Amino acid sequence: MxxxxxxxxxxxxxxxxxxxxxxxxxxxxxxxxxxxxxxxxxxxxxxxxxEGYIKAYVTVLDEEKLNMGFTVYCSVTLKQQNKANAKEFADVIMGLQEVTECYNISGRF
The missing domain is CATH 1.10.10.10 (Winged helix-like DNA-binding domain superfamily/Winged helix DNA-binding domain)
Known part of the structure; x- marks a missing residue:
């Protein structure tokens, strides 16, 4: 509506x-x-x-003070899929401070 x-x-x-x-x-x-x-x-x-112009009242929390960020799930496909490239990719990703977890769910490597 x-x-x-x-x-x-x-x-x-x-x-x-x-x-x-x-x-x-x-x-x-x-x-x-x-x-x-x-x-x-x-x-x-x-x-x-x-009339629905106001839908909800919310509280915006300070994620820094709570030591919380946000969660992002993404799918990545490597141009060349092999163990060496997968390891290099995982090493680079896990070297980023913002990334706390990284999973390989394809089962290919």
Missing amino acids: AIALDRLDETDIKILRLLQQNARLTLKEIGAQVNLSSTPVYERFRRLER
């Missing part, structure tokens, strides 16, 4: 931008930035939720 953006006015868009930057802003803080009192901001806020 597509939601028509033309149903949003400039104030709605400002509210959404503010919430994207900081979803913990109070209605009063948002109102001060869009020149509305808390009640009309609340009504707009609830309408934006009800």
Whole structure:
């Protein structure tokens, strides 16, 4: 179901931008930035939720402080597939600080 953006006015868009930057802003803080009192901001806020413009509230964690990165799975095919090339590739990949694990799942080598 597509939601028509033309149903949003400039104030709605400002509210959404503010919430994207900081979803913990109070209605009063948002109102001060869009020149509305808390009640009309609340009504707009609830309408934006009800109509699906706001899908979820999330917390963005600091992965550095948590010593966590992200996981990437990729498939690699070597131009020449032999044990020497596979070993060289694995050595290079495992030499990268960002790579913590590397698996050979093809069973060819």
